[in-house]
Amino acid sequence: MGTVVESATVIVRSILLALIAVASAGHTSETAGDRAALVTEGEKWWTRSPDPRDPVACVTCHYGRDETRGWAASFPKFRPLPPPEGRVMTLLQANAEALRRHYGLDDPEQPAVAITAYLISRGIGVPVSPGIVAGQPTFESRLRALGESVGRGEKLFARRCDSCHAPSAVARTAFHFPRASAGVVESLERFLGRHRSERSPLGWDGQPTADIIAFLMSTLAGQPVGDVPARWP
C-alpha cells in the first residue's frame, strides 16, 4: 500500500514538474525579433545621451569595440565606486549605477536592461571570466571581494534554489537574460527576485542578487558567453 502511495506521489510530482517546465518554457518564448529589438534599444542608450544639453554618452568614453567586447564575460565583478559604495555587481547593476550617475536617471532599470542586452550581444563567444578582463590588470582585493560574493551566493542558492535546480543547469540559462517576450522585458536579476515569491523577495539591484549570480557565473568560467541551451532546465 505504501509503495502504491509513493508511486502515486512520484507521478503527481512528475506531472507538476512537467507543468512547471512547460509554463516556464512558455515564459521564455522570446523571438529573435524581441531580442534584436532589445539589443537595438540598448545600442541607442549606449550611443545617445537622453539629455541634449549634455551629449556625453557611454560610447563617448567607451568607444573601443575591443574594450567593451569582454565586459559581459567579466561580470559579476567588484566595481570600484567611491568607498564605501564599492561592491560586487552584476553587469546590469553596474550599468544602472552608471546611468544614474552619467545620464542622471532616477529609475535606470529599463535602459540598463537594454544596455546589458547590447553588451552581451557584443560579447558573444568570449569565455566567461568573472572579475577578469583580458588585457586589464587584476587586483587581489577585488578578486577577494568577488570570492566572498561567490561564497555568499552559494549559501543563498542552497537555501533558495537548490531543492529544485542544479546550479550548473540554472547558470547555463543566464545568458537567456535579459529576455523580451510580447513586449515584456525581464532581467535575470528581476527574475531571481520574483522566483519563489513565497520567500523574501530579492531586489534586482541588491547585493544578495549579485551574490547568487556571482556564484552561478563562477560555475560557467571558461565557457563562451551566449553558448547556452535554448530552454529552461
Added chain:
Amino acid sequence: MLNAIRSVSLALCLLAAPLGAEAATVITGLVRSQGGQPLPGLALLEKGEIHNNRWDRGALVDAGGRFRIELAEGGQYGLHVYASGYLYKPNAVKVETGKTLEVKIELVPEPTRANDPVIKRVEFVPPESGKGRMRITMDVFDPNGDLGPQVLAFNAATGRAFAMAPPSWVWSLKSNYPNGVYQLDVDPSDRRDWHFTVADHKCNTADILGFPHQPTPAQVIKP
C-alpha cells in the same frame, strides 16, 4: 701605488653598485587625443583602489604628451589624466616594486564646455606671522551642481597631489560637492609650482589652471 688605486676604484664600484641595482618604481605614460595628437596636462595618482580620493603623487604631462611618476612603492593606484578641453580619464593600474609601468592614454574632447566646473579664483594666503603653513583657496562653481571630490591641487616641485577641503560638510565621496571656496593648508612654497583642476561626477573637467592662475574662458576642442 697602482694596486692602491685599483683597490679604491673597486671599493667605489662596490659602494655604487647597490644604489644602481635598486631599480625605481615608476609609471610613465603617453597621452594623446583620438587623432594621435600629444596632449599636455596633468597625471595624478590615488594610492590604493581607484576613486578612494587618497591622492598621492603626480606629474605634469609635457608638450609631447609624456609623463613620469616615481613612486615610493609598488601596488595598486588610480591614475587620472587631465588635459584642458578633454574629459578626464580614470584608470586602475598596478605597478610592481622596482619596475616601470608604461601606459598609453587616449582622451576624448568634451563636446560642450557648458557643463564643466569652473575655477573662478585661486589665492595663496601666506602664514600670518611669516611662519607656519600657507593656505591655498580656490573658488569653484559647477553649473549642474554635481561636483565630485576631485577638487585638486598639484605641486610640480614636490610631485604631491592633494584633494582640497570643501567649504561645507559632505555626506560621502559620491555626494554632490558644494560650490564655494575650497582650501588647502601646505608648507610655504613657490606659487609657480602649483596647478589645479576640478572634475564633476560625470568626468566633465575644468581647464588646468597653472601660474599665474588667471582663469580664461573654456574652449571646445574640435575632434
